[in-house]
Amino acid sequence: MPQPTPPSVLRRPRLWIATGLIAAVVSILFALLYVGGNVNPKGNLRDLPVALVNADSGADAGGRHVNLGEQIVSGIQKAAKGDKSIDWQLVSREEADKRLGRGKVFGALVIPKDFSATVTGLTAPQPPAQGKATPPTLTVLTNQAAGSIGSSMSSQAAQKAAHAASAQLGQELLKQAGAQKTPLPTAAQLKLADPVTVNVADGHPLGSRSAMGLSAFYYALVLVVCGMLGANVVNSQVDTALGYLHTDYGPIRKREPVQHTSRVRTLAIGMALMLGLSLVMGTLVEVATVGILDMDASHLGLLWLYSVATIAVVGIGSLALFAAFGTPGMLLATIVFVAMAVPSSGATVPVQALPGFFRALAEFEPLRQLTEGLRSLLYYGAQADAGLARAWASMGVAFVAALVFGFAVTRVYDRRGLHRIPHPDAGTGAPAPAETSEAAEPTTA
Template identity: 85%
Template sequence: MLRRPQLWIGTGLIAAVVSMLFALLYVGGNVNPRGNLRDLPVALVNADAGADAGGRRVNLGEQVVSGVEKAAEGDRSIDWQLVSREEADKRLGSGKVFGALVIPREFSATVTALAAPQPPAQGKPAPPVITVLTNQSSGSIGSSMSSQAAQKAAHAASAQIGQELLKQAAAQKTPLPTAAQLKLADPVTVTVADGHPVGSRSAMGLSAFYYALVLVVCGMLGANLVNSQIDTALGYLHTDYGPVRKREPVQHTSRVRTLAVGIALMLGMSVIMGTLVEVATVAILDMDASHLGLLWLYSVATIAVVGIGGLALFAAFGTPGMLLATIVFIAMAVPSSGATVPLQALPGFFRGLAEFEPLRQITEGLRSILFYGAQADAGLTRAWTAMGIALAAALLFGFAVTRLYDRRGLHRIPRPDADETPEPPAAAEAPAPATA
């Protein structure tokens, strides 16, 4: 067999295509997130109430906001969204932004106090503070990118304010000590806090992605298992148990009926698999989770839809359908899911894939259930809608193709012709008697 060129060529082509495709998709989507970053949503909050300085009213928070927006004019990597603190908390709590830059109410007052002469008995004034909020529930890499951009903007604002404070200090009659001048040059303290905390057993915000990946893999494996078990029961395949081979008598049936039986079996298996996935992750591994009933329903539905989609591909394409299902549900889905690298940091091709690839929709729905209180607008409605569309498309495609095959007589195993009656075997002639 090893001397047959067809064996080497066929296997080599499949292996070459799969390895090249997986490498291009997996690495290509994640190789340069910072270079591909476009419009990462970050909230910008100016709660500064202003202060009186030198007989006039100033609002240094507005100055910081103006500087951030001016710097963003030539840089499309960050989408700064100027909102109130309440709206920022709402968007952090629904995954709409990856972080926030918050200018507090007393910002102008604390800055102007640094330049004002201080009586010795009063002590040092409190330093001005700008807070950077992170959001791990939206993805650790996206949250980190948001935090770095917000801290950079905050330090740039501090340096700009410091230059103005040094000019005001130079105009005073009493020169400032060197240490005081250094403090005025960079007066703002930048603090980092968690804007939407997640539990300690949530994989640092990645548990939704891992759970979604488990559901997709269970759906694919379930479809493969159901497909092989039905073929074995119909006598199309044999089963090996060690050295023992077992094969059932062939039962001729239509492709449509075979697919219908597979879907019914897949629905039953999805209930079992979805239940055990939740038991394993929540009850045994103690994963942080709430809305357990909704999580169970979502898990069962996801496995069922993925499994039915896989069965439709198997029914339409046969053995290559397994490879096609792997490409659709894994190879193209993982890098376009936005679970690790945010969608805003992916190349345009993968952003296009994310519009219909199932893993992105599944992950966003699970984030809503696990992190955002099952809010409909946090991705749950989109996930249910995408799941319904995928189920309808799989059923329509699968039954349309199998019906076409049946009508054209393209049976998996040729049926015996019922009209043709086999002739009885001719009787063997008796041997001639021996003569003397």
């Protein structure tokens, strides 16, 4: 006797509502996080660290000793009181180089040793044999290794401060020149009005194959994605091996015999497999990026260890979420490791230019810590205080938290009898849901 054709699943409101809600949440969440974190970096800019170096030794002019470098520093600090966007850090040149080489500042404004002497020399009478006076200069140092946008913001702020100082000095020089008996030609007056030359230089040079300071971020993102995808593969393969899922090979469907296993043991199997796969994936990521693509990198052994550890920690954290929340855990892992992590990573837009919510996220979101650690490995000679120590500590905390959370939740599920496939004698005597016949009536999609 022919069986009646069941109604299409597309007629079920529940399917449309559930799928629509998930799609809506994902769409608005990713839009708010990705665009919201980067839509107005200048408006959100607060306390961007920039070094200020005054190496000026001063000069004698008009019977008194003057230090125009101190005058510039005082003017910058006075202006900074009403503008909190830049955190000017007054340091020596040696300390500025150290901070540039550790990613602690995004740039620097350097006042040279002979600055006062060259400025005062512009209005001093020049003997014919001496020729033209040396033009005074200020140097702006950039630091793309700390982030290209942050370095650009630092450079703009430093150049603005330098040109403002030049204009202020120009007014004073014109007054001094006007007091002289011999009037200056128009060309000389124009030169005195803006006397300082501003030079821009790279404060911490990078190799040509460093993606202009973004290779650390892209490498970190690859490691996170590998950890998440690896966890998804491990989760499905373990469930397939235990008989919880079917495996489709084209038109062929295969299913292993069901093995009744506790949730704790299932999670332990997945984590052990994830640790093994991390060795393979971490190795291949480094081979592909450094060996094939010739990405600038040093400390290759430490980079390999860091890559393997990162993939393992992200993968184990994802597996813990899968075990605790089931299918929604995959969406939750995507939100934690990607949706909230990328805009708060400080890799493109610096943390100092993010809204307050994202600054708070940056304190614990893994991608921020991972990127800082990779910057240390790739750009700063693997210095511990350049972000590497914090990255390792964060990974350690995340690893322990994933283990504790995952096994605590699965143990509670097991103790309460919330087995994935309950035994028939567990209470109701009903057959296990996953063991129902595969010969059920077909459903029209």
